[in-house]
Amino acid sequence: RNKGISVRATGRNEAMGKLLEKMGAEFVHADLTELVSSQAKVMLAGIDTLWHCSSFTSPWGTQQAFDLANVRATRRLGEWAVAWGVRNFIHISSPSLYFDYHHHRDIKEDFRPHRFANEFARSKAAGEEVINLLAQANPQTRFTVLRPQSLFGPHDKVFIPRLAHMMHHYGSVLLPHGGSALVDMTYYENAIHAMWLAN
DSSP, X not given: OTTSOOOEEEESOHHHHHHHHHTTOEEEEOOTTTOOHHHHHHHHTTOSEEEEOOOOOOSSOOHXXXXXXXXXXXXXXXXXXXXXXXXXXXXEOOGGGGOSSSOOSSOOTTOOOSSOSSHHHHHXXXXXXXXXXXXXXXXXXXXXXEOOOSEESTTOSSHHHHHHHHHHHHSSOOOGGGGTSOOOOEEHHHHHHHHHHHO
């Protein structure tokens, strides 16, 4: 908002919605897995750029739960974005789709393991396929996929809480490969900067 841009946010967390409204954003309370076209119309009317950051990120869950949130909701949101004239669609995916229990450096963007490590990784890869198909069929909307790794920062409900739990349970943070493994992490402001550049 401080860049002179109107912001409309959506999500299930009403407390976060109130915080966003205090910061000047418009908030539409909605669950993307249950979104209907009339809600999408309200949500997307007059929007030129959409940042799709929603995802089911649990380490456990059913294939159906992951597909509903990470594939079906992505497809429907992308289709509605095209229908309502959104020019830029930035989709936040995950580098977990590369993970195959082996060490890699300088991995190629199109690398895929023979078998995905879990349902989350499989569903994020499937969500990217949805985005690729939408991009090919709808050149009037520019689709971009970003894969930030291990996001952390204010309002993090995943990464830092897991580290805190590990500290509480074990008394220290267990480091992969005895601390010698290289691990990529992304501070949320750096991810947002990349999203701005993708507009």
